[in-house]
Amino acid sequence: MNFLLDEDHLALKQSAAVFLDKEIVLDALLKPGASVDQANYRGNWEKIAAMGWTGITVPESYGGLGLSCVDVAMVLGEMGRTLAPSPFLGNLIGTWALLRLGTEEQKQRILPAVAAGTARLALAVGDAAGDVADHSRELGAERSAQGFLLKGARAFAIDAAGADWLIVDAHNAETGRRGFFLVDTKSDDLTVDIMNWRDLTRQVCDVRLNGCVGEELAPLTPADWAWVRDRILFALAAECAAGTQQILSMTAEYAKERVAFGKPIGSYQAIKHSLADMLGQAECANVAVLYAAWALSEEAPQASLAAAMAKAFAADAYVDCTHRSIQIFGAIGFTWEMKNHLYLKRAHANAELFGNSRAHRSRVIDLAQQAAA
């Protein structure tokens, strides 16, 4: 039993922190009228690729770093803390999907390029309502001479714009079941549009497939999708926990400096106790994410439970703490020129992506009951 991070983890976290503190500048987003176009997505991605993080979870046998979920938590935490705009998360999710769902041939063909930063992956599995369960038929796959023809749409696809390969799920007309397919985004029969997403630090995309060709991935078991989903939940939770900690730190600092009626506002109990509540949430979110990271790394039996708990708790904590942050900053925290709203929007967006907290809590009850049985 040892809940402390190893030296390696701390070193990775530290180097990510130093790198991101230096490279990530959000000022352009804080100018009135800014959109995600000002987020320097491409520039940041190039620098991240230079760090080798494009292949962070790609096994060494395919040329990647082959790091574990605990390592990923270190890097993703720092990205979440700095809101680093880049397709890191989308590529990571796509990589997990190909790793688990792809055939050996497909992995050998694509993962080395991903690891080298010359190709980018993304996953597109949401229907128009954002549901990622397997009953969505808004995208259908029919076998043809050229392979499967995909017709329909997917939405809320993180970092699909600019990706070289998309992995989509579709209703396979042949089997009557869900299947996963690999799509080359160079296809003319595919359009990807960046949604008018409130979280300006992230590109979330609509994907339309007008009969483009999809390559079937390996046959799917429910456990395969659960494996990918748990990692996505963990990744979003890791961003949330780190963002919660960051907004707490920013707000506590402000409360020490801002004076009202001759005293720092942090000396008033209403402010002080709200910050204590935020701290409690930040601590819990942090331990939830580390536990999920460890359980996923170990492929432990409680991995799904830990991932669901982490997403549900950390997302709610992030939403609550970013709201409190604005209340403590006061009116200035409500303006576009301050960073508070970027965190608030990231919090709300992460809370909604891949199932909201209530949905995951419902799963937690089921998973806990299974574990107890």
Place this chain on the structure above:
Amino acid sequence: MNFLLDEDHLALKQSAAVFLDKEIVLDALLKPGASVDQANYRGNWEKIAAMGWTGITVPESYGGLGLSCVDVAMVLGEMGRTLAPSPFLGNLIGTWALLRLGTEEQKQRILPAVAAGTARLALAVGDAAGDVADHSRELGAERSAQGFLLKGARAFAIDAAGADWLIVDAHNAETGRRGFFLVDTKSDDLTVDIMNWRDLTRQVCDVRLNGCVGEELAPLTPADWAWVRDRILFALAAECAAGTQQILSMTAEYAKERVAFGKPIGSYQAIKHSLADMLGQAECANVAVLYAAWALSEEAPQASLAAAMAKAFAADAYVDCTHRSIQIFGAIGFTWEMKNHLYLKRAHANAELFGNSRAHRSRVIDLAQQAAA
């Protein structure tokens, strides 16, 4: 439009306050080991009867005061404020039931005695789980030569012990539907036991009917039961709102007197803000009860909605404020010798009787939708 109480109402409230402040002494309940037997139920009731309040809602044509629900709110509010232990509420509920559900002959036979304080009524409609909906078959009625024979049980009957007449609901084997029956408690085939109820200021009873004879009341429509139920909900809400106001006053006074670190604890924001929250709840509960009282008095279309809102809101407010009160009093407020727990237990008990707040909220949605349609 005039939300102020009339002079008559204020005078009634004032006289009730003076009377109850003088007569109600709860000290015996604050001694270790006290039970509802020490509550002076009988003595208080005799004094209340001398005030003429036994027939407060009995129409003047039957010898009563014929007062409206607004008047009742004045008296019940003061009873709730002082936690006056007495069968006033049970008798009031029984009276409402007989007024609405009894035949003219029954009313003429019984109500004058009730008004004169020589007979007491009570209603017994709860099943073993406390459900008062009409599908409970734990009590059955079968027609016989002597009238209907009642077999089974009712629970959570307020002030059934010592009542002269019980009104019970039973599954009528003849019609296959719910019927209401009048039972003479002198029957040997009836036992009434006072439950081991946490709220020591009130007798809540188990009733067992072992084939005793019941007299059928007038035929029942759903509107009839709703009429009675709405008044019961209003009555419980009136106690809750007044109790909330009282616990707020007691707690605010304590917060001004109790000193910590050289200052009254009421000068600390955590305490101050909690009291402000309590005040907001007390104000809302109060207006909810007055609105329900007015709507019931006027038999206004929104009467059911107003009664459901009042019960749901005021009960929750009372529970929350009595809990906060103990927190603000600190450890002393947690002891048996202080009154805080009597209010806490009344709050919890009222919240559970005749449907909890969530059940009434669900009805509020239905009633609001009907009103809007």
Place this chain on the structure above:
Amino acid sequence: MDFRLPAENDPRRAVVRKWLSEHPKPSGRQLAEAGYTVPHWPKPWGVAAEPELQFIIDEEMGRAGVMPPNLINPVAVNNCAQTLLSHGTDAQHERFLMPALACEEIWCMLFSEPAGGSDLAALRTTARRDGDHYVVKGQKTWTSLAHKAQIGVLIARTDTAAPKHAGLSAFLMDMKSPGVTVRPIIDLSGCKNEYNEVFLDDVRVPADRLLGKEGEGWRIATSQLQTERVALSKPGAIWGAGPSARDLVNGLAVSGHLSDPVVRDEAAKIFIEGELLRLLAYRALSDRMNAKPSGPEGAIRKMLAAPHGQHIVEMAKKVQGPRGMIAGEQPFPSQVGSGKGMFADWDYAFWFSPAVTLGVGTQEILKNIVAERTLGLPRENDPTAKLPWTEINRAKSA
């Protein structure tokens, strides 16, 4: 006691309806001259309307599609005109009152400052006497309507040696004066709402624009804020405007969400709160009818209404799922009403909603006020209240 609102056939309605039918699109001046802009004022400005008549006038104007003057020129009509009447000179009445009530001159209130926050009286903008003018220097923020206003009610420090509350004075400043720069504040939704920063660089204000006496600025300003608090506590989510709890329940019903027990229970809580707030608002009106002093009751209602409003729009946002994160996406079909004005947009109202517990007194300050004034709890100690203002500043920068 009677909870009925004035009936459809109330005879008082006839007079109002007749006037409105004779003036189908009344100008601001027509409304002001008819006394309908401030109906509760005595003649000649108002019609000495008791609160029920005010309620009737509001309702009838709404039905006739007349934009109420207190929404067009809120600072003047709701807050400042009464102050002008009480504190202004005859010449000031003559010059300012009718253009304000007629909405011919829009007003704004130059009070809050960036460094001030809740400690409003610590404001730093100074007005230095220079012959028959005052010279004003400083910066104001969160100024509603400054971009449209001709007249700004300025609170500035005329005596820096006095304690902070005592050194303030009020002025009727021409917003078109040289040295006044107005810059919109972009809120977190990305919208230019109605708030502005106002920079004051040696603005020369004629001495006859002083409102009341030197040193009365704090009293004048706070009496205005108290009026504002009452005005802001209606059942709409955003300071009384925008969607109400009823709109929420209708929306959830239409969109099928009420069958979800968790949503249903939450929605019912919000609905009940909304109804009780509506009753409290009517009670305040009723108190006014009965000439009861209003006391801190407006603060209580704002304390309750602000989080209530946040719950309304948060719940609507929540049922949208991820679609709610798409800018401009609405939670309910468009037939679900949600009032008028910019807050009728559910999505905008949600993103704006963090402000309702900040504006016009933070929730913390309101709770202090409620607990201190209603329950008589000890007042929050302000160690800077009695210091000369210059010494406070020295202490801070030390």
Place this chain on the structure above:
Amino acid sequence: MDFRLPAENDPRRAVVRKWLSEHPKPSGRQLAEAGYTVPHWPKPWGVAAEPELQFIIDEEMGRAGVMPPNLINPVAVNNCAQTLLSHGTDAQHERFLMPALACEEIWCMLFSEPAGGSDLAALRTTARRDGDHYVVKGQKTWTSLAHKAQIGVLIARTDTAAPKHAGLSAFLMDMKSPGVTVRPIIDLSGCKNEYNEVFLDDVRVPADRLLGKEGEGWRIATSQLQTERVALSKPGAIWGAGPSARDLVNGLAVSGHLSDPVVRDEAAKIFIEGELLRLLAYRALSDRMNAKPSGPEGAIRKMLAAPHGQHIVEMAKKVQGPRGMIAGEQPFPSQVGSGKGMFADWDYAFWFSPAVTLGVGTQEILKNIVAERTLGLPRENDPTAKLPWTEINRAKSA
């Protein structure tokens, strides 16, 4: 990083199991002499156990059905023995330590007073030197186990002219001394729990019972409270004892309530909180293993655990409906486990639960501590901290 707890086949378990099989019903003295009462202490008192071994010992004692000494004599074992070791004289070690660890003498802590509340240091009990004795006069309250205790760790004022924190001293008082009267406190559930009022009427305490030096009372007392805070933050609803969130979910499952979506969602929130608190408790253990200083972490966990515990028992009470208001009625079938001891009774735990945010530091004080120590926010100002104690009292009674 490794979240695994010591495994079943961990070799360290064998030693403990062997000893327990050789001592199937160990006496308190046997446990103390084996070092299992304070295993983390160095020999001869403990076995210098690192935290994992402590965890193993706890688990194995639980399995063997051995009541842990820290539950029998909690004040001595958890809080005071360490203090005695640090501050006591050799003679005091000799006289008190083994009987305390062997649970042959039960201890209590005479600290809180009726007039004190959160302001513990303002306590009024005095100890006046009189020859080779101190004469103690005053009243204590909320004293756990005073009715069973032989030894009371008394904090009393030996210098009334010093500031309140500086004038206190600690004593090892014989609870059977003349002048000591113990009266149980009946809590709102109607139960005599383990709390008492203790009246001290000119109790003579030998001078050699002074613990540490005169004036060190505050430091000794607060170091004990900090230990207590850590000890109190386990996942059970009532200060770590009684039903846990897992018990709640099991109970709701067995009783069929989990199919109600509102109950299900609430229960899931509580379950997750419980799991995260469990992880935080393990993390604290892990920090100790890694010799990290523990800091205000115990206060954070107590701040979270106290309302968490209230939620557990409130939810269980709520699903009972009106039956929950019948004294002694339980929410779930008896097969649903909820630990041992008096708090295993769900009904009692519910009525006791308001105390968990009051005892050992109110929730308000804990939040101050958390915010001040962890986030570095300014400390709450105590205007009485530096006054001579006699002057504070004068100011209060004036």
